[in-house]
Amino acid sequence: xxxxxxxxxxxxxxxxxxxxxxxxxxxxPQELTMGEVQRxxxxxxxxxxxAGTAYTIVFLGSVIYLWKRSPLADELAHAAGxxxxxxxxxxxxxxxxxxxxxxxxxWTWDARLTLTxxxxxxxxxxxxxxxxxxxxxxxxxxxxxxxxxxxxDVPIDYMAIRWWRTQHPQPVIAGGExxxxxxxxxxxxxVCVGAFHCLFSYLLAQRFxxxxxxxxxxxxxxxxxxxxxxx
Amino acid sequence: xxxxxxxxxVLVKDLRLEWRNRETLASVCVFGILVVFxxxxxxxxxxxESLRQLxxxxxxAFAFAGVLCFNRSFALERENACLEGMVLAPVDPGLVYLGxxxxxxxxxxxxxxxxxxxxxxxxxxxxxPSLKWFALIxxxxxxxxxxxxxxxxxxxxxxxxxxxxxxVLQFPVxxxxxxxxxxxxTGALKGDPPxxxxxxxxxxxxxxxxxxxxxxxxxxxxxxx
Amino acid sequence: xxxxxPPHVRAGLELRNVSKYYGDLAALMGAQLRVGPGExxxxxxxxxxxxxxxxxxxxxxxxxxxxxxxxxxRDIRQHAAAAKAAIGFVSHSTFLYGDLTxxxxxxxxxxxxxxxxxxxxxxxxxxxxxxxxxxxxxxxxLSRGLQQRVSLARALLxxxxxxLLDEPFTGLDAATVAALETLMRRxxxxxxxxxxxxxxxxxxxxxxxxxxxxxxGRIRYDGPVEGRIQESGFRIQESGxxxxxxxxx
Numbered sequence: 001x002x003x004x005x006x007x008x009x010x011x012x013x014x015x016x017x018x019x020x021x022x023x024x025x026x027x028x029p030q031e032l033t034m035g036e037v038q039r040x041x042x043x044x045x046x047x048x049x050x051a052g053t054a055y056t057i058v059f060l061g062s063v064i065y066l067w068k069r070s071p072l073a074d075e076l077a078h079a080a081g082x083x084x085x086x087x088x089x090x091x092x093x094x095x096x097x098x099x100x101x102x103x104x105x106x107w108t109w110d111a112r113l114t115l116t117x118x119x120x121x122x123x124x125x126x127x128x129x130x131x132x133x134x135x136x137x138x139x140x141x142x143x144x145x146x147x148x149x150x151x152x153d154v155p156i157d158y159m160a161i162r163w164w165r166t167q168h169p170q171p172v173i174a175g176g177e178x179x180x181x182x183x184x185x186x187x188x189x190x191v192c193v194g195a196f197h198c199l200f201s202y203l204l205a206q207r208f209x210x211x212x213x214x215x216x217x218x219x220x221x222x223x224x225x226x227x228x229x230x231x
Numbered sequence: 232x233x234x235x236x237x238x239x240x241v242l243v244k245d246l247r248l249e250w251r252n253r254e255t256l257a258s259v260c261v262f263g264i265l266v267v268f269x270x271x272x273x274x275x276x277x278x279x280e281s282l283r284q285l286x287x288x289x290x291x292a293f294a295f296a297g298v299l300c301f302n303r304s305f306a307l308e309r310e311n312a313c314l315e316g317m318v319l320a321p322v323d324p325g326l327v328y329l330g331x332x333x334x335x336x337x338x339x340x341x342x343x344x345x346x347x348x349x350x351x352x353x354x355x356x357x358x359x360p361s362l363k364w365f366a367l368i369x370x371x372x373x374x375x376x377x378x379x380x381x382x383x384x385x386x387x388x389x390x391x392x393x394x395x396x397x398x399v400l401q402f403p404v405x406x407x408x409x410x411x412x413x414x415x416x417t418g419a420l421k422g423d424p425p426x427x428x429x430x431x432x433x434x435x436x437x438x439x440x441x442x443x444x445x446x447x448x449x450x451x452x453x454x455x456x
Numbered sequence: 457x458x459x460x461x462p463p464h465v466r467a468g469l470e471l472r473n474v475s476k477y478y479g480d481l482a483a484l485m486g487a488q489l490r491v492g493p494g495e496x497x498x499x500x501x502x503x504x505x506x507x508x509x510x511x512x513x514x515x516x517x518x519x520x521x522x523x524x525x526x527x528x529x530r531d532i533r534q535h536a537a538a539a540k541a542a543i544g545f546v547s548h549s550t551f552l553y554g555d556l557t558x559x560x561x562x563x564x565x566x567x568x569x570x571x572x573x574x575x576x577x578x579x580x581x582x583x584x585x586x587x588x589x590x591x592x593x594x595x596x597x598l599s600r601g602l603q604q605r606v607s608l609a610r611a612l613l614x615x616x617x618x619x620l621l622d623e624p625f626t627g628l629d630a631a632t633v634a635a636l637e638t639l640m641r642r643x644x645x646x647x648x649x650x651x652x653x654x655x656x657x658x659x660x661x662x663x664x665x666x667x668x669x670x671x672x673g674r675i676r677y678d679g680p681v682e683g684r685i686q687e688s689g690f691r692i693q694e695s696g697x698x699x700x701x702x703x704x705x
Contacts, residue, residue: 066452121403128399132390136479137521138456142386145449146400149382152445153404156438160407163430167414222482225672233570240567244553244560251555251594307553315517316551316610320568321537456518 006205013195013202020188020195028188040098042188046196047091051119053197054084055151057204058126062147065140074140075211076204077147078130083203085123087196092120111165118157122150237322241330246337248307255303255338259296263346266292271353286416289350290409293369296342297376298398301384304335309388314454324451332381332443339373364419368432372412375439379405382446385453411435468492469514469543469618469649474523476509483509485673487523491651493617496644498664498681499653505670507653508547511622514651515545541569544611547622550603551610554596558587558606561595562613569614581609585635601629608636619643621652625659637663 024042031038061077064070095113096106107113129146133139249255270288308314317327351358358365383401387393411431418428425432469491476484484506491497491514499507512518513525516532516539525532527539552561562581566574582588585605595603604627611619621640625633640650640663654660661667661681669677 066449118403118406121399125396125400125403128396129386129390132392132396137477137519138389141452141455142389145382145386145452148449149379149404149442149445152441153407156407156434156441157403160410160434163434164410164414218477218480221480222477222485225482236567240564244556244564247560248553248555307555310554311552312547312549313551313553315549316565317568318517319515319540319543319545319551320565321540321570322568456512 006209009202009205013198016191016195016198020192023188023191028185029182031185034102037098037101040094042192043196044091044094044098045189046193047087047094048116049193050196050200051084051088051091051116051123054080054087054200054204055119055122055154058084058147059151062144062151065144066148071140071215072212074144075208075215077144078140079204079207079211081123081126081130081143081147083200083207085120085127086203087200088116088120088123091116111162114161114165115158118161119154122154126150234323234326237326238330238333241317241327242333245304245331245334249334249338255300256341258303259300259338259342260345262299263292263296263342264349266295267346267350267353283417285350285354285356285420286413289346289416290372290412292346292350293339293343293373293376293412294402294405294409295398296346297339297380298401300335300339300342301377301380301401302387302393302397304331304338304381305384305388314385314388318454324454325447327454328381328385328446328450329443331385332377332446335381335384336374336377339377340370343369343373358420361419361422364425365416368412368415368419368428368435371432371435371439372408372415375408375435375442376405378439378442378446379408382442382450382453385450408435408438411438468526468528469539470526471510471513471520472524472526474513474520474525476506476513476518477521482673484513487513487675489668489675489678491618491649493649494644494647495649495651495666496640496664497649497651497666497668498660499651499668499670500657500660501653501670501676504672506673507670508622509673510670511545511547511620511651511653514618515543515620516540517545541614542617543620544614544616544618545620545622546604546607546611546624548626550595550607552595552603552606555594557592557594558582558598558609559591561606562609565610565613571614577613577615581613584612584639585609585632599629600627601632604628605632605635608639612639616648618649618651621650623653623655625654625656 020042024039028039028042030036057080058077061073061080064073065077095116099108100106126143126146130139130143133142267288270284270291274284274288305314318324347358350356379401380397383397383404387397387400390396411434415428415431415435418431419425471487471489474484474487475482487506487510489510499510501507509518513520516525516536527535527542532539553564556564559578559582562578563574566578571577582591585608587602587605587609590598590602595606598606604624608624624636628636637659640652643650644665650664652660652664664681667677667679667681668675
């Protein structure tokens with residue numbers, strides 16, 4: 001039982017990712033203006049959705065931890081923070097890869113990219129806090145507070161940055177997400193969103209399992225220490 | 232009312248401590264002025280450019296002055312484990328937060344006055360024509376910033392990397408406040424009608440309320456062991 | 457609480473199977489301890505045994521990793537304010553603001569504890585610890601012994617039912633020690649409890665009626681002081697030194 005579920009999860013993930021990549025490169029039609037490079041959109045945009053999902057899990061885990069003091073909730077939040085960070089970093093990485101060939105610039109502070117960077121900073125600060133607090137109990141509580149405040153801040157950031165950009169408009173680097181996506185493109189996009197979420201969930205589960213194992217080792221160490229002190 | 236008594240006790244305590252050695256005020260004011268001074272070398276202050284750069288410059292100075300202020304606010308509590316002393320008391324931790332937040336608001340506001348004065352002098356720019364609106368905007372945004380900064384200051388106080396962690400933690404969260412402050416100030420200083428930047432003012436006010444309430448609710452978790 | 461609850465539970469502070477972990481370190485494990493009013497308890501054990509952790513848990517400064525802390529029959533978290541109003545804690549940290557005067561510090565804590573007649577209580581505390589002449593001195597300028605006296609005054613200001621003292625005799629001058637000992641002898645007779653830890657077993661045993669020994673995070677003994685002294689083979693290892701209490705004849 002211990003090995004079956006993760007293996008199935010892995011196989012499903014691999015299959016879905018393969019399907020997604022097939023669709024990206026062979027199924028989806030070529031985009032009119034941007035050419036082949038546009039296909040990066042099918043990776044870039046779903047990554048954004050996953051980063052958002054990850055941070056939402058961080059938020060939910062944080063709330064549940066403060067409410068119920070459940071170590072599981074804390075470990076879930078931590079795992080989501082770490083895996084979310086990877087996805088968000090990939091998001092920041094693929095952005096310029098797409099921008100440079102198509103628009104000739106590596107980066108621009110348009111609304112979406114700015115918000116992406118802020119989200120990345122939120123992940124970074126969350127993880128840095130966790131590693132710099134020495135006591136694990138305190139790390140969990142403080143990280144939960146930071147996770148909650150950060151998450152509440154995201155819609156506020158979104159509003160502020162959008163307004164800021166409407167006051168100082170710049171060429172928008174990517175068309176709206178669902179703006180005029182032809183049916184085959186839309187299907188590819190949805191499959192990719194699913195595939196990346198599946199990958200995220202697999203990595204999350206692995207990371208969560210690792211945290212659980214660490215907790216059990218910790219408990220064992222404590223029991224051992226007890227045995228020795230019993231003499 | 233008992234809650235008000237507690238808040239004012241914490242506030243008065245912080246003000247009194249500051250009055251005894253004035254370390255926070257001095258360092259925050261000097262630091263803010265230094266930022267403005269350095270900017271002088273980054274940009275050539277002609278009239279048109281000044282208008283465009285000033286709000287941004289001011290808020291960068293405010294942002295970093297704030298970091299100093301929030302760090303110090305909890306540094307003095309650490310000396311004899313004074314924060315724990317307050318945990319021992321049967322008071323709502325949120326009230327301790329409000330008291331410290333108000334103290335930081337006062338300190339940062341004083342520093343802001345000094346910074347604005349220095350800027351006005353060095354850039355030959357008069358804030359007086361737009362003073363009413365500029366002051367309102369700055370005050371509202373500062374309330375929001377101090378609300379966030381006090382909470383993160385308390386969190387960062389637990390880490391030996393606190394000087395680095397405080398800006399890392401609070402700048403992404405405080406960003407909308409800075410944007411609102413800069414955009415609204417630009418409008419006010421240019422002499423635009425208030426209706427053009429009213430939405431920024433409303434945003435700043437909304438942020439202030441949200442973060443004060445959120446911090447008030449969460450502060451007990453920041454204080455506990 | 458059921459009506460037939462014995463009075464000592466009704467007014468008591470209790471650790472129920474409490475463990476406290478700091479990462480992999482188990483500072484306290486499976487602690488069961490009931491403290492009632494009018495008691496005088498010596499907490500004894502070598503360094504690192506968990507005495508400070510236990511006191512901090514009772515003082516509501518630390519939250520347990522496992523188990524629960526009970527005050528007046530209910531989980532302490534459910535009525536934390538009532539518990540804190542009934543507990544006073546003195547530790548190595550004084551919890552005092554160095555740049556504020558003695559009076560300002562006491563007034564501040566007086567407000568936090570919502571004292572009904574703050575001026576009277578502060579005056580009484582100042583007199584009890586003979587701090588009258590230092591009232592307007594910043595705490596930072598006082599000697600360690602005097603600072604501890606102010607800290608004791610702070611802890612007793614709200615007349616707590618439970619006074620918890622973590623190594624209170626360390627670094628004190630003779631006069632303060634004498635004043636403290638007198639206080640500790642008197643308190644249980646007024647229905648209040650003193651729980652204190654110390655390295656000085658003789659002094660502690662002379663003051664306490666009940667002994668709780670801790671070793672490596674576990675409570676080893678909980679009972680009358682006299683009984684323990686009379687048992688043979690009572691040994692505590694303390695940084696290489698062995699102290700043997702010989703049975704009294």
